[in-house]
Every structure is written in structure tokens, then in C-alpha cells.
Amino acid sequence: xxxxxxxxxxxxxxxxxxxxxxxxxxxxxxxxxxxxxxxxxxxxxxxxxxxxxxxxxxxxxxxxxxxxxxxxxxxxxxxxxxxxxxxxxxxxxxxxxxxxxxxxxxxxxxxxxxxxxxxxxxxxxxxxxxxxxxxxxxxxxxxxxxxxxxxxxxxxxxxxxxxxxxxxxxxxxxxxxxxxxxxxxxxxxxxxxxxxxxxxxxxxxxxxxxxxxxxxxxxxxxxxxxxxxxxxxxxxxxxxxxxxxxxxxxxxxxxxxxxxxxxxxxxxxxxxxxxxxxxxxxxxxxxxxxxxxxxxxx
Amino acid sequence: xxxxxxxxxxxxxxxxxxxxxxxxxxxxxxxxxxxxxxxxxxxxxxxxxxxxxxxxxxxxxxxxxxxxxxxxxxxxxxxxxxxxxxxxxxxxxxxxxxxxxxxxxxxxxxxxxxxxxxxxxxxxxxxxxxxxxxxxxxxxxxxxxxxxxxxxxxxxxxxxxxxxxxxxxxxxxxxxxxxxxxxxxxxxxxxxxxxxxxxxxxxxxxxxxxxxxxxxxxxxxxxxxxxxxxxxxxxxxxxxxxxxxxxxxxxxxxxxxxxxxxxxxxxxxxxxxxxxxxxxxxxxxxxxxxxxxxxxxxxxxxxxxxxxxxxxxxxxxxxxxxxxxxxxxxxxxxxxxxxxxxxxxxxxxxxxxxxxxxxxxxxxxxxxxxxxxxxxxxxxxxxxxxxxxxxxxxxxxxxxxxxxxxxxxxxxxxxxxxxxxxxxxxxxxxxxxxxxxxxxxxxx
Numbered sequence: 001x002x003x004x005x006x007x008x009x010x011x012x013x014x015x016x017x018x019x020x021x022x023x024x025x026x027x028x029x030x031x032x033x034x035x036x037x038x039x040x041x042x043x044x045x046x047x048x049x050x051x052x053x054x055x056x057x058x059x060x061x062x063x064x065x066x067x068x069x070x071x072x073x074x075x076x077x078x079x080x081x082x083x084x085x086x087x088x089x090x091x092x093x094x095x096x097x098x099x100x101x102x103x104x105x106x107x108x109x110x111x112x113x114x115x116x117x118x119x120x121x122x123x124x125x126x127x128x129x130x131x132x133x134x135x136x137x138x139x140x141x142x143x144x145x146x147x148x149x150x151x152x153x154x155x156x157x158x159x160x161x162x163x164x165x166x167x168x169x170x171x172x173x174x175x176x177x178x179x180x181x182x183x184x185x186x187x188x189x190x191x192x193x194x195x196x197x198x199x200x201x202x203x204x205x206x207x208x209x210x211x212x213x214x215x216x217x218x219x220x221x222x223x224x225x226x227x228x229x230x231x232x233x234x235x236x237x238x239x240x241x242x243x244x245x246x247x248x249x250x251x252x253x254x255x256x257x258x259x260x261x262x263x264x265x266x267x268x269x270x271x272x273x274x275x276x277x278x279x280x281x282x283x284x285x286x287x288x289x290x291x292x293x294x295x296x297x298x
Numbered sequence: 299x300x301x302x303x304x305x306x307x308x309x310x311x312x313x314x315x316x317x318x319x320x321x322x323x324x325x326x327x328x329x330x331x332x333x334x335x336x337x338x339x340x341x342x343x344x345x346x347x348x349x350x351x352x353x354x355x356x357x358x359x360x361x362x363x364x365x366x367x368x369x370x371x372x373x374x375x376x377x378x379x380x381x382x383x384x385x386x387x388x389x390x391x392x393x394x395x396x397x398x399x400x401x402x403x404x405x406x407x408x409x410x411x412x413x414x415x416x417x418x419x420x421x422x423x424x425x426x427x428x429x430x431x432x433x434x435x436x437x438x439x440x441x442x443x444x445x446x447x448x449x450x451x452x453x454x455x456x457x458x459x460x461x462x463x464x465x466x467x468x469x470x471x472x473x474x475x476x477x478x479x480x481x482x483x484x485x486x487x488x489x490x491x492x493x494x495x496x497x498x499x500x501x502x503x504x505x506x507x508x509x510x511x512x513x514x515x516x517x518x519x520x521x522x523x524x525x526x527x528x529x530x531x532x533x534x535x536x537x538x539x540x541x542x543x544x545x546x547x548x549x550x551x552x553x554x555x556x557x558x559x560x561x562x563x564x565x566x567x568x569x570x571x572x573x574x575x576x577x578x579x580x581x582x583x584x585x586x587x588x589x590x591x592x593x594x595x596x597x598x599x600x601x602x603x604x605x606x607x608x609x610x611x612x613x614x615x616x617x618x619x620x621x622x623x624x625x626x627x628x629x630x631x632x633x634x635x636x637x638x639x640x641x642x643x644x645x646x647x648x649x650x651x652x653x654x655x656x657x658x659x660x661x662x663x664x665x666x667x668x669x670x671x672x673x674x675x676x677x678x679x680x681x682x683x684x685x686x687x688x689x690x691x692x693x694x695x696x697x698x699x700x701x702x703x704x705x706x707x708x709x710x711x712x713x714x715x716x717x718x719x720x721x722x723x724x725x726x727x728x729x730x731x732x733x734x735x736x737x738x739x740x741x742x
Contacts, residue, residue: 047549050549050552050553051552051556052549052552052553069556072553072554072555073554075553077549077550077553079546079549079550079553081546081549082546082549082550083544083545083546083547084545084547085318085541085545085547086545088318096310096314097550097554099310099314100307100310100311100551100554100555101554102306105310
């Protein structure tokens with residue numbers, strides 16, 4: 001089910017186009033990766049979703065209907081450039097943000113306490129924000145966004161600056177949201193997170209949608225014709241394999257010949273007498289795809 | 299403009315802003331410290347003034363050289379003058395503040411000491427035994443000319459001594475030549491002035507100085523409070539917005555509420571904090587000057603109740619009008635200083651009635667006053683001023699019309715303020731006029 005649809009969104013700042021007819025959908029209950037280099041137009045797209053700025057043209061549909069201000073309470077947003085009221089206590093700020101999302105003050109306060117425990121910061125409830133470390137502050141902000149349990153949540157670089165333990169903590173929170181059918185749009189430059197968490201991605205560069213689809217499908221589509229093979233003994237030369245690199249200990253990287261599919265290579269190798277223990281098509285890492293898209297864009 | 303959910307957000311923002319503002323140390327210090335500061339300041343001013351008044355009440359001695367015996371002075375004589383209108387003195391006495399009449403306001407006195415010759419008086423003046431001396435020549439009766447010799451230093455009480463000497467001359471000239479009552483009237487022709495005002499319908503009302511004072515003071519206080527409220531509260535508003543821009547909380551706010559709601563919430567919350575501050579000051583002033591209440595109750599002074607009743611809605615509407623414009627304009631600045639500079643134009647506009655006060659006092663219902671009644675920038679104070687000075691000269695349609703203008707302008711101001719506010723919040727630096735116009739078109 002489509003929960004969010006961008007349809008031909010265009011936006012310019014003066015003479016500089018930020019988005020040039022971007023269209024894609026986000027499905028309910030998925031973690032969706034919104035990727036792109038700095039200045040690609042991601043933040044503009046997110047701000048349009050949040051109705052902070054208006055597109056020059058195009059339509060945004062949320063929850064099956066045209067975008068309205070009334071949808072705000074069902075949306076969560078953690079901006080990239082984030083901040084908190086430094087002179088207030090953690091609980092006061094979280095309660096305020098919760099109340100702004102339509103919770104009663106009492107409920108917002110109760111959930112603040114609960115969420116501080118979930119991000120392993122129950123002891124900072126009464127602290128003023130300016131007493132928090134950068135990592136603590138970041139977790140408080142994530143908790144402040146998630147405490148209203150938004151149906152659709154946009155997190156812009158939520159784990160930047162966090163240590164590996166806290167990165168895992170945040171990832172677990174996102175996976176838990178997915179289990180509960182909640183949708184998360186994750187804007188990040190950390191491609192390993194995209195591979196680990198995201199169901200589908202959209203990659204924008206210079207205001208244009210460059211890549212869009214399921215993560216595995218995208219990786220497959222952008223992969224070179226390579227397979228990794230674990231074999232006992234030497235590999236026979238077959239027409240389906242253009243070249244083979246011995247990585248040692250029976251591991252080989254095979255570049256397939258033009259027009260050959262991995263299944264062709266496997267079949268011809270077996271027929272030629274090779275003893276294959278493991279055969280896997282090599283998927284391009286998201287990072288490589290990202291770099292390729294960015295370079296091609298320039 | 300806003301649905302129920304919108305009002306809830308406005309209320310949430312207003313409550314947050316109000317509570318955040320009133321818990322600030324700066325707010326508490328200003329609210330409760332300002333009266334203490336003012337009391338201390340008044341004390342610092344009052345102490346030298348007290349000693350000055352004491353020294354004034356110690357009679358200033360002047361010499362009189364009267365070779366022609368026009369005044370027939372044998373010994374020193376004292377002349378004294380009261381400085382308060384009789385009705386005010388009466389009111390103060392009725393209110394139990396008679397003592398203050400004696401100690402606070404009263405009289406400066408002069409003592410006139412006869413000298414036999416100009417040489418003798420000049421020697422006394424040179425030795426600073428006297429403040430000056432008057433020489434009454436032989437031909438005084440014919441010419442009315444008196445020579446005055448004073449110290450070669452600045453003397454602030456010189457006019458008083460001349461007035462006192464004039465009184466002395468009148469007293470001495472008629473003494474023994476007229477009957478006692480006529481003498482008294484010659485010396486003091488207007489012992490008391492009773493003043494009455496006649497309305498257009500022929501009705502007689504109290505028209506004394508105190509009543510006139512109240513009629514001017516009420517709108518004046520309103521205007522001053524209004525100015526204070528607008529300037530202080532807009533300071534809080536701009537400070538809060540500048541902080542949110544610097545803290546990068548703005549996007550979170552805008553992802554939760556629209557600019558209209560944020561603006562309205564801030565206006566209500568911080569406006570409430572500003573008004574609470576003024577209310578606290580008023581209470582402290584009233585408690586401090588509790589004696590004024592019986593004075594007003596017993597002095598037959600007709601309070602401008604209609605003007606007072608109009609003050610509350612006018613205050614709120616005018617506050618919303620200026621507050622939204624100031625916040626909208628101020629939010630275009632990238633920091634507090636820029637915000638204040640941008641919003642300065644509204645501060646000056648709000649002060650317009652104060653700047654025009656001299657003209658308005660001369661003609662409270664003249665052309666200038668009538669025109670200003672219809673301008674949204676000045677309508678609030680002007681309605682108050684005109685209703686207070688002469689309610690009959692203020693037509694009902696003027697009140698209704700200027701209220702309508704004010705309400706419509708306030709609605710427009712909120713819309714414009716909200717749009718500027720949105721543009722300001724999204725701009726890291728001060729946007730250019732072309733960009734403001736472009737964004738305004740896009741966000742419409």
C-alpha cells in the first residue's frame with residue numbers, strides 16, 4: 001500500500017533548480033532509504049513533504065490523499081540540522097514536542113519518561129539540554145520524534161556521530177517500527193545502514209531521481225557481471241567466463257563474458273568438471289552504486 | 299482561520315511560551331526587580347529633593363531698603379505662598395493625606411529684613427547673610443520700579459522671591475487703609491477657584507483640575523502601558539524566534555504546526571507574559587499608592603468609565619496588531635540585533651500618539667485627532683483619549699468604525715506577519731525584498 005507518493009515534484013531557489021520532476025512512492029510499513037550526495041535535493045524534498053516549503057509544481061499525496069496540514073500529527077521529522085531548547089529540561093522539551101503532535105501533556109510526559117528509558121537515558125530526564133553530550137542530545141531528539149509514534153517518519157542522518165552501540169540501538173528502534181507496520185524514510189550517507197535496514201531506496205542527484213527500487217534489485221541492476229565461486233581444485237576455462245581471479249584458498253572472482261548469465265557460467269563450469277562448493281552472483285555494494293551515480297551525474 | 303486542532307496547537311505553543319518566559323531569571327528579575335529598582339531610584343532622587351525642600355522651607359532672607367518708608371517695615375516679615383490648588387488640597391485632606399500637604403507639596407517662604415541703607419544691605423549680601431535685597435525708591439508709588447540686588451550665583455528661587463515681595467508690597471500698601479476683608483481680597487484676589495464644566499446638553503459636571511488631570515492621565519497611562527507592553531513583549535517574541543533559528547528548532551516546529559499557529563501561539567503566550575508583568579507592576583503601584591483610591595472615591599471626580607471599559611479590548615487588539623507585525627518583520631533578521639533593527643519601524647509607529655500628544659492635548663477632537671482615530675496604528679490610544687477627555691464629542695460610529703478598522707487591520711497584520719514569519723524562519727540570513735515577495739507569492 002502506498003503511504004506517500006511524490007508526483008513530478010519540481011522546485012527552484014531563484015534560478016537554481018533543486019528538484020526537477022521527482023516521482024516515487026513509499027510503501028506502508030517499510031524502511032525507505034532516501035539517498036543522494038549533499039545538495040542533491042533530499043532536504044528540499046523532505047521539507048516539501050513536511051509542508052515547510054511548497055513545490056513549484058507537482059503533487060504530494062500522503063495516506064492516500066493530497067498533502068494537507070492536518071496530516072502533520074501523523075508525521076514525524078528529525079531534521080539534519082537539529083537543535084533543542086538548550087535552557088529547558090529534557091522532559092519539558094520532549095513533552096512539548098509530543099504535545100505539538102497532538103498528545104495531551106500528561107500523555108506526552110508519560111511517553112517521554114518511557115522513551116528516555118528506551119534510549120537508555122532515564123537519568124537525564126531532569127537535566128537541562130545544554131548539559132547533554134552530543135550523542136545524548138541526538139538520542140533525546142530521536143526519542144522526541146518517535147514518542148508520538150508517527151505513522152510516517154522522516155529521519156535525516158539519525159546516527160551521525162553516534163558510537164556503534166548507539167547506532168545499533170537506533171537501528172533496532174527502526175526495525176521495531178517496521179515490525180509494528182510503521183513507515184520510516186531514512187536519509188543517510190551510510191550505505192552499510194541502507195543495506196542492513198532499507199527495503200527500498202530512491203537516490204537523487206542534482207534534483208533528479210537516478211535510482212529507485214528494492215535494495216536487492218537495485219544492487220543487482222547496478223552490479224558488474226561477476227560471481228564468486230568456492231571450488232575444489234583448479235577452475236576449467238569455459239566460454240561463459242571472460243576472466244578469473246584467484247583470491248586464494250579456493251575462492252575465485254569470475255568476470256562473465258558478454259551476454260552470459262551467472263546460471264550459464266555455473267552450468268558450463270559443472271559440465272567442464274569443476275567441483276563447486278559455493279556459487280554466488282556478486283551484488284554491487286550500495287556505496288559503489290552511490291559513487292557511480294554521483295560521478296555519472298557530474 | 300483555525301480549526302479545533304489548530305486552536306489546540308496554538309494553546310500548546312502559547313502555554314509553552316508563557317511558562318518558558320515567566321520562568322526565565324531575566325523575566326523574574328525584571329518583573330519583581332523593576333519596582334524595587336524604581337523605588338530605589340525614587341529614593342535616590344527623593345533624598346536630595348527632601349533636603350532641597352527642607353532648605354527651601356528654611357526661609358530665604360532678603361533685605362529691603364526703603365528710604366521713603368513706602369512699606370513701613372519695622373521688623374522682619376514673612377511672606378508665604380501655597381503651590382497646590384485648593385480642591386486638590388481638600389481631596390488630599392479628605393483622603394487622610396493632609397499631612398503630606400504640609401510636608402510634601404507646600405510652601406516656600408521668604409523673610410524680608412529691613413535695612414536702613416543700601417550700603418548696609420550690600421555688606422550683608424556680600425557676607426552672604428541674605429540672598430538679595432530690594433530697593434524701594436522714593437518715587438515707587440509713581441513709577442512702580444524696584445531695584446533688585448542678588449548674589450552673583452544662579453538662584454533658582456528668584457521668581458518666588460519676586461512674587462513674595464509683590465505680595466508683601468500689596469499687603470503693606472493696603473494695610474490700615476482698607477477694611478480687613480477688602481485688604482485680604484486685594485492681597486489674594488483668587489483664594490479659591492471653583493471650576494465647573496458644562497456639557498453640550500447643558501449639564502454641569504465637575505470640572506476641577508483634578509478631574510481634568512484624571513481625564514488626561516487615564517489615556518496617557520494607557521498609551522504608556524501599551525507602548526511598554528508592545529515593546530517588551532515584542533522583545534521576548536523576537537528573542538524567542540531568534541533563539542529558535544539559532545538552535546535549529548524551527549524545522550521541528552514547522553513540521554508540527556503551521557506558521558499562523560506558531561505566530562498566534564507565540565503572540566498569546568509571550569503577550570500573556572508581558573501583560574502579566576504589567577499587571578504585577580500595576581498591583582505593586584496600587585498597593586504602594588493605596589491612598590489614591592479614597593482620594594478618587596471622595597473627591598467627586600468623575601472617572602472616565604467608558605474609556606476604561608474600552609481600554610481592555612483596545613489593548614488586546616492593538617497588541618495583536620503590533621505584535622504580529624513586529625514578530626513577522628523581526629523574524630526576517632538572522633539574529634536578535636537585526637531583528638530589533640527591522641522591527642524598529644513598528645516601535646516608532648506605536649509611539650506616534652505619544653509624539654503627537656502636544657497637538658492632541660490642545661485639540662482632543664480636532665482634525666488630527668479625528669484622522670488618527672481611523673488609523674490602525676493610533677486608533678487604540680486615540681479612542682481612549684477622546685472617550686476620556688469628552689465622550690460626547692466622540693460619535694458612536696467613530697468608535698464602531700475605528701474598532702472595525704482595527705479588527706480588519708489586525709487580521710491582515712496577522713496574515714502578513716505569519717507570511718513574513720514563515721519566510722523569516724526558513725531564511726538563514728536576511729532575505730532580500732525580491733526573495734520575500736517571491737516566497738510570499740509561493741506560500742499564498
